[in-house]
Amino acid sequence: MHLITFIEIVAILVGAFSGFIEARRKRMDVVGVFTVAFIAAFGGGTLRDILLDRRPLFWVTHQEYAILIFVLALVASPLIRTLRHRVSERMIVIADAVGLGLFSVAGVSSALEAHMPLFIASMMGVITGIFGGVLRDIVCNEVPMVFRDGKPYAICAFIGNWIFLLMGLYGVEHDFALWSSALFISGLRLICWKFDMTLGR
Amino acid sequence: MHLITFIEIVAILVGAFSGFIEARRKRMDVVGVFTVAFIAAFGGGTLRDILLDRRPLFWVTHQEYAILIFVLALVASPLIRTLRHRVSERMIVIADAVGLGLFSVAGVSSALEAHMPLFIASMMGVITGIFGGVLRDIVCNEVPMVFRDGKPYAICAFIGNWIFLLMGLYGVEHDFALWSSALFISGLRLICWKFDMTLGR
Amino acid sequence: MHLITFIEIVAILVGAFSGFIEARRKRMDVVGVFTVAFIAAFGGGTLRDILLDRRPLFWVTHQEYAILIFVLALVASPLIRTLRHRVSERMIVIADAVGLGLFSVAGVSSALEAHMPLFIASMMGVITGIFGGVLRDIVCNEVPMVFRDGKPYAICAFIGNWIFLLMGLYGVEHDFALWSSALFISGLRLICWKFDMTLGR
Numbered sequence: 001m002h003l004i005t006f007i008e009i010v011a012i013l014v015g016a017f018s019g020f021i022e023a024r025r026k027r028m029d030v031v032g033v034f035t036v037a038f039i040a041a042f043g044g045g046t047l048r049d050i051l052l053d054r055r056p057l058f059w060v061t062h063q064e065y066a067i068l069i070f071v072l073a074l075v076a077s078p079l080i081r082t083l084r085h086r087v088s089e090r091m092i093v094i095a096d097a098v099g100l101g102l103f104s105v106a107g108v109s110s111a112l113e114a115h116m117p118l119f120i121a122s123m124m125g126v127i128t129g130i131f132g133g134v135l136r137d138i139v140c141n142e143v144p145m146v147f148r149d150g151k152p153y154a155i156c157a158f159i160g161n162w163i164f165l166l167m168g169l170y171g172v173e174h175d176f177a178l179w180s181s182a183l184f185i186s187g188l189r190l191i192c193w194k195f196d197m198t199l200g201r
Numbered sequence: 202m203h204l205i206t207f208i209e210i211v212a213i214l215v216g217a218f219s220g221f222i223e224a225r226r227k228r229m230d231v232v233g234v235f236t237v238a239f240i241a242a243f244g245g246g247t248l249r250d251i252l253l254d255r256r257p258l259f260w261v262t263h264q265e266y267a268i269l270i271f272v273l274a275l276v277a278s279p280l281i282r283t284l285r286h287r288v289s290e291r292m293i294v295i296a297d298a299v300g301l302g303l304f305s306v307a308g309v310s311s312a313l314e315a316h317m318p319l320f321i322a323s324m325m326g327v328i329t330g331i332f333g334g335v336l337r338d339i340v341c342n343e344v345p346m347v348f349r350d351g352k353p354y355a356i357c358a359f360i361g362n363w364i365f366l367l368m369g370l371y372g373v374e375h376d377f378a379l380w381s382s383a384l385f386i387s388g389l390r391l392i393c394w395k396f397d398m399t400l401g402r
Numbered sequence: 403m404h405l406i407t408f409i410e411i412v413a414i415l416v417g418a419f420s421g422f423i424e425a426r427r428k429r430m431d432v433v434g435v436f437t438v439a440f441i442a443a444f445g446g447g448t449l450r451d452i453l454l455d456r457r458p459l460f461w462v463t464h465q466e467y468a469i470l471i472f473v474l475a476l477v478a479s480p481l482i483r484t485l486r487h488r489v490s491e492r493m494i495v496i497a498d499a500v501g502l503g504l505f506s507v508a509g510v511s512s513a514l515e516a517h518m519p520l521f522i523a524s525m526m527g528v529i530t531g532i533f534g535g536v537l538r539d540i541v542c543n544e545v546p547m548v549f550r551d552g553k554p555y556a557i558c559a560f561i562g563n564w565i566f567l568l569m570g571l572y573g574v575e576h577d578f579a580l581w582s583s584a585l586f587i588s589g590l591r592l593i594c595w596k597f598d599m600t601l602g603r
Contacts, residue, residue, distance in 0.1 A: 023348070029400050031355040032348025035335075046252075051448075053457040055254040063318045070320075117465045119472075134437075134541075139335075141344045143543045147425070147434025154433040199431050224549070230601050232556040233549025236536075247453075256455040264519045271521075340536075342545045 009065065011106070014099035015041035015132045016069050018092070020076045026140050034073035036136055041069060043135035044128040048107050052114045052124070093193055101186035104129035104157040105178055108164055118165055125161040129185075130154050150199050152192040160185030210266065212307070215300035216242035216333045217270050219293070221277045227341050235274035237337055242270060244336035245329045249308050253315045253325070294394055302386035305330035305358040306365055306379055319366055326362040330386075331355050351400050353393040361386030411467065413508070416501035417443035417534045418471050420494070422478045428542050436475035438538055443471060445537035446530040450509050454516045454526070495595055503587035506531035506559040507580055510566055520567055527563040531587075532556050552601050554594040562587030 019040030023033040042059045049057050059066050107128025111121035130146050130153070137144040146153050164181035168174070191197075220241030224234040243260045250258050260267050308329025312322035331347050331354065338345040347354050365382035369375070421442030425435040444461045451459050461468050509530025513523035532548050532555065539546040548555050566583035570576070593599075 026344060026349065028344075028348045029351040031400075032345075035348060035355075050251060050452060051459060051462075053254070053455070057252060060252075060317060060321050063320045066324065067320055116462060119465045119469055120462050123468065138339065138540060138543075139345065139348070141339075141342065141543065143428060143430075144434075144541065147430045147437060147541070148428065150431040154437075199433075227545060227550065229545075229549045230552040232601075233546075236549060236556075251452060254455070258453060261453075261518060261522050264521045267525065268521055339540060340546065340549070342540075342543065 011099040011102040012041040012065055012069075014095045015044075015103075016072060018096060018133065019136050020073070021092070022136055022140055024076075030073060033076055034070060036139055037073055037076070038066070038069055039139055040132045040136040041065075042132070044103060044130065044132040045107070047131045047135070048110065048124050048128045051127070052111065052116070054110070054114065094190065097186040097189040097193070100129050100153065100157055100189055101160065101182035101184070103132070104161055104185055105164055105182045108161045109178065112165075112168070122158060122161040122165060125164075126154050126157045129157040152197055152199060153189060155199070156185050156188040156192065160188065212300040212303040213242040213266055213270075215296045216245075216304075217273060219297060219334065220337050221274070222293070223337055223341055225277075231274060234277055235271060237340055238274055238277070239267070239270055240340055241333045241337040242266075243333070245304060245331065245333035246308070248332045248336070249311065249325050249329045252328070253312065253317070255311070255315065295391065298387045298390040298394070301330050301354065301358055301390055302361065302383035304333070305362055305386055306383040309362045309365055310379065313366075313369070323359060323362040323366060326365075327355050327358045330358040353398055353400060354390060356400070357386050357389040357393065361389065413501040413504040414443040414467055414471075416497045417446075417505075418474060420498060420535065421538050422475070423494070424538055424542055426478075432475060435478055436472060438541055439471055439475055439478070440468070441541055442534045442538040443467075444534070446505060446532065446534040447509070449533045449537070450512065450526050450530045453529070454513065454518070456512070456516065496592065499588045499591040499595070502531050502555065502559055502591055503562065503584035505534070506563055506587055507566055507584045510563045511580065514567075514570070524560060524563040524567060527566075528556050528559045531559040554599055554601060555591060557601070558587050558590040558594065562590065 016037040019037030020033060022040070023036035026032070028036065042057075042065075045058050049055070104125040106125075108121050108125035110128070111124035116124060133146055134144040137146075160181045163184055164177055167177035167181065217238040220238030221234060223241070224237035227233070229237065243258075243266075246259050250256070305326040307326075309322050309326035311329070312325035317325060334347055335345040338347075361382045364385055365378055368378035368382065418439040421439030422435060424442070425438035428434070430438065444459075444467075447460050451457070506527040508527075510523050510527035512530070513526035518526060535548055536546040539548075562583045565586055566579055569579035569583065
């Protein structure tokens, strides 16, 4: 399996899970649960592809991922109630950090393939990393969490994306650059969370 | 007139009407009334076409429909006040059910023309059927009704879309499959509404 | 520098400023401030380009404008606090009126280049002029101001766009038509604001 593909699958499952939780919190029905999970999982990558005019979309060529979320949504409602007590906040934050790293770097990589200039590529990475959550929060009628909690999240992705871009410029091997940047983003995010860092306002 | 075209016109008028009502309820001005009606009417089909990368958009090639909604918005404000007392909730639900059936099946049909895989085509049909209302509710700063009321709505569209797809696979004549699936969706929706069915959460 | 380009730069800066203010009012952090400013500045033009299927997007070919907003967002947070006391509401309304005129006419011009029919072109101009603010308000979880305050805003753009289109039909020189229509829109908007006109509801 191609590396980027594997990266996106893991990130999608993590995204969908955040959608399940948020939709349940808003007391949505099964249609809402599926749609919000779908948007949380594919929203960032879809927005990136629309902005870059890349078609077919990731979830169109891989309908198996859409079906997977569909099946998960059907079984999620009872499951989530059980899981919520078992899944600690800590596990969610970790999974989410992993998703952020993977999604962001995959986004930069796609933007470079589409010959975007460097700054735009770094932004496309951040969009891929955070806009699933942003669109999820907009549909759930919330001010997006990532814009208001003052915790370094998008910024971790932004820094990591530049590390990836710089490694590319200096000729570092592509797969190594990809994995190490994703790891850097996830790690930085977790450190910021662990020590409860906040950005100045 | 081509069948699909006629289907979309009826569905657009029904969608615009739901936008007029929602925008008036939010005390919007004439610009808001037009925009929300436009989004409710064309939002689902436009999102589908952006996802499928189909251009020109339906309302671009048929500017007469955009003009029609424009004129309706200008005369709607005083009209809606009168109509609201005359138009019972029942009539709105019926018109909306007809719109859901027509939009959804037209959406599946478009997705098949664009060579989408079956599950994605069924989803594109649901998106075409419900996202006018979803985008309308987002602009009106509400959690989309279709995600939270627990009434079978998107699900009726989803089931009907699969009936349409299966009829296609078994070689049923296209126009017959189109009309009967649309009718099935509208009928199922009305039955669910009549007997006040709800989905389990 | 090409005329249209200059028009868009000024309009972008004005849009970004409205985003800074709105994001600060919602107590967003620096990521929110940048994103909302970016959406307010580029949202209208981006939506227009997605609807018209024009790529690359304006801010992709001109990454310097994205970088400019990025730098402004970094220095904006402390600046805004100071500026808010110095910048009167009057200055904001004037800058915004200038932006509305410039954006709208640039939008019509783009739509004509893409061979849109006249009514659609006039709408694309309005979308370019107002959807930065609409998307900004949606992300900030507000009913868009332009749809509810009953003040002529989108309508000024709509009328000015038709003046531009009619001047085109009657063979008026393009640059003159562009500037005079933009000026007309800004002036009409300011007159409506000055005399506190409202639309009937």
